Amino acid sequence: MKPSTTDYLSITAALVAILLCGYGIGFLIGERTTRQRLLPQPGTVQSQPDWSATTVERLTRELKLTPDQQTAVAREIDLTSGTIAAARQQAIREYQLALIDLHQRLLPHLDRAQRKKIEKSCAKLKLLLDNPDGSGE
Numbered sequence: 001m002k003p004s005t006t007d008y009l010s011i012t013a014a015l016v017a018i019l020l021c022g023y024g025i026g027f028l029i030g031e032r033t034t035r036q037r038l039l040p041q042p043g044t045v046q047s048q049p050d051w052s053a054t055t056v057e058r059l060t061r062e063l064k065l066t067p068d069q070q071t072a073v074a075r076e077i078d079l080t081s082g083t084i085a086a087a088r089q090q091a092i093r094e095y096q097l098a099l100i101d102l103h104q105r106l107l108p109h110l111d112r113a114q115r116k117k118i119e120k121s122c123a124k125l126k127l128l129l130d131n132p133d134g135s136g137e
Contacts, residue, residue, distance in 0.1 A: 052081045096129045
């Protein structure tokens with residue numbers, strides 16, 4: 001007995017379904033491991049990457065800088081890094097203040113249990129605002 005066209009279509013559909021399932025599982029596993037790599041591990045302090053050194057390395061590689069150029073570029077980057085760090089800290093502070101303000105405006109719209117949760121979150125934000133280094137002291 002020879003397989004019919006319907007049999008071939010069923011086999012093709014099954015193979016496509018298996019392929020899509022494999023792709024979906026691979027995508028989800030890859031996404032999970034990527035997310036785990038990006039997030040800081042519990043108990044570790046997330047440190048600020050050395051922006052200056054990273055920028056000098058990247059520019060040296062991409063622009064093929066000579067040693068003299070590399071020294072001059074590093075000097076200019078060092079002059080700018082303080083301004084960038086201060087702007088970053090100011091932006092983080094403004095972000096935290098905006099979140100605290102949002103939490104306060106949400107309170108009238110929430111029930112008692114929800115308020116407790118949002119107040120706890122707000123307290124954490126205020127602690128971070130008071131201690132930007134994350135020391136908790």
